[in-house]
Amino acid sequence: MLDWINVLSAWAVPVMIAFIPLYAYLKRIPVYESFVDGAKDGFSTAIGIIPHLVGMMVAISVFRASGALDFFVGWMTPLLESLRVPPEVLPLGILRPLTGTGSLAFTTDLIKTYGPDSMIGRIASTVQGSTDTTLYVLTVYFGAVGIKNGRYALKVGLFSDIVGFIAAICVCLLMFS
């Protein structure tokens, strides 16, 4: 099953790159011109995201660099210890929705320090793999079409992050101990 999915992942993009233009050609579309025409929008879309992404990244960067993040983590550590959850993974729960690169760096560090087959390593891998960076996804998707009021999307995203984080810990404690 796993090998099969891996093969599918590896083949998906190359097949799309070859098949879609071929299909379009058979449908008598001027393939190159049509590609260029569509591709034009890519630049302006990416540029349009800049202000949104800069705004978010500045806030997150200030929050992290000032030591505020570490403080909140330290504050919640005793609570986690009482629940027999390794407190080392908590920063990941807070980092994950905020920054993709930051949480990936933190996960890598945990795996390096405690080993990939330790409980901490397994929980970190599961947390990192099971959700996406909510703030980034929201910023990019809404930024790309100029939505200013995201309504309840942020609440839903953060809620599912919390649920996913707790689920990742519970699943690992049940599966691997």
Add this chain to the structure above:
Amino acid sequence: MVNKIWLALILIGFIFAVLKGDINTVTKAAFDGAATGVTVSFGLISVLVFWLGIMRLAEDSGLVKVISRVLGPVVSFLFPDVPKNHPAMGYILSNMSANLLGLGNAATPMGIRAMQELQELNPDKETASPAMCTLLALNTASITLIPTTLIAIRLNFHSANATEIVGSTLLATAVATAAAIVADRWYRRRSIRRTLPPSSPPTLSLKR
């Protein structure tokens, strides 16, 4: 809510820097963050330009319509406001399948195309439509079959069984996605109830 979180992150950071007596961190962190934002956006240019080009071919050739016709019914219950056979459905499905396969750099452009199509259906161009919120709920939870990056990192650090986290990740992501869908539904219902006056049922307005 995003306004409050944004302001809170900055102000809390500022206060911590003041308490630590290290006010210079704020300036440095702010500009580092701004640089990261621009770098990430620039990184998106190549990906977006390429995939939007390929997707124009898929659209012009009618492939997107075929996808939404064949697979649309599978997810249409999540997007009741999107008309059947609308191209948005095709992009939503492409975005979801790319996420499933862990193709992050293909998933984002497809998601953005889906957002652009949903924006066409959206009566208020500055406020997110319910369908957009559902699409984002699915994407923030991101159902992935194989967390390829994590397996690579674990292999790097000589894991005895690098893929043992596939099962646990799948379970956790399924729970997170279910939570996202339920929460999205709940908020959607609540927002509909709010916009309608509670005393007049919707059928009344139709008769008029």
